Amino acid sequence: MTEGAGGGDDARAFILAHTAKARAPLVPELILHLASEATPLWKATEAWLHDRGIEPPYWAFAWAGGQALARYVLDTPAMVEGRTVVDVGTGSGLVAIAAKRAGAARVIALDRDPMALVATTLNAEANDESVETRLATHARDVDADVILAGDVFYDRHESPKLLADLTEAARRGALVVVGCPGRVASPLAATLLRAVEVPDSLELEGKESVVSRVMRLSA
Numbered sequence: 001m002t003e004g005a006g007g008g009d010d011a012r013a014f015i016l017a018h019t020a021k022a023r024a025p026l027v028p029e030l031i032l033h034l035a036s037e038a039t040p041l042w043k044a045t046e047a048w049l050h051d052r053g054i055e056p057p058y059w060a061f062a063w064a065g066g067q068a069l070a071r072y073v074l075d076t077p078a079m080v081e082g083r084t085v086v087d088v089g090t091g092s093g094l095v096a097i098a099a100k101r102a103g104a105a106r107v108i109a110l111d112r113d114p115m116a117l118v119a120t121t122l123n124a125e126a127n128d129e130s131v132e133t134r135l136a137t138h139a140r141d142v143d144a145d146v147i148l149a150g151d152v153f154y155d156r157h158e159s160p161k162l163l164a165d166l167t168e169a170a171r172r173g174a175l176v177v178v179g180c181p182g183r184v185a186s187p188l189a190a191t192l193l194r195a196v197e198v199p200d201s202l203e204l205e206g207k208e209s210v211v212s213r214v215m216r217l218s219a
Contacts, residue, residue: 027067034092071098087107
C-alpha cells in the first residue's frame with residue numbers, strides 16, 4: 001500500500017518498462033524495480049526525462065550508501081520502531097521501505113525528483129508496505145523522530161546545504177542517521193555506527209565493491 005504516489009500512469013509504465021524486479025545484495029529481504037545496466041537506461045530515458053524536466057534515473061539503482069543504511073535499519077529495528085521516520089533523497093525508496101519493514105509507525109519519503117517518488121511507490125507496493133511520498137529536498141516541515149539519508153552527499157554544491165539542514169534537525173532533537181560511501185562531501189561531526197563493504201557495479205562506481213559508513217550526525 002502507498003500514499004501520495006507522486007506521479008501519473010505514464011511514469012509508472014515507463015519505470016516498469018525499463019526495470020525489472022531484483023534484490024539489492026545487502027538487502028535481499030526487499031524487492032525493487034531496478035535497472036540491470038546503467039548506460040542503456042540512461043540513454044533510453046534521456047529524451048523522455050528531458051522533455052518533462054526530470055532528473056537522471058538515480059531511482060533505478062540501489063546505491064551503496066542506501067544499501068548500507070537500509071541494512072543497518074533492518075538490523076537495529078528499535079531505532080525506528082513505532083516512530084515517524086523521514087527518508088531524505090529517497091531515490092528507489094529502499095531506505096524508506098526498510099524503515100517501514102523494521103516497524104516504523106509512519107514513513108515519509110522525500111525526493112526532488114517526481115520519478116523517484118513513483119519508483120518508491122512501486123517498490124513499496126512490491127513489498128506490501130505503506131510509504132508516504134513528498135516532493136521535497138529537506139525535512140524542515142516534517143515533525144520526525146528519525147531522519148535517514150542514504151548516499152545523498154554526491155553533489156559538491158548541494159551537499160553542504162543538505163548537511164546543514166540535517167545537522168539542524170539533529171540539533172532540534174531528531175535522530176539523524178546517514179549512509180555515506182565517501183563521495184565529494186561527507187559529514188565530519190558524526191559518530192560511526194557501522195562500516196560495511198557493499199558489492200557494487202563497475203559501470204556505476206568503477207569498482208566491484210564500495211565501503212560505506214553508517215553514521216549518526218551530531219548536533
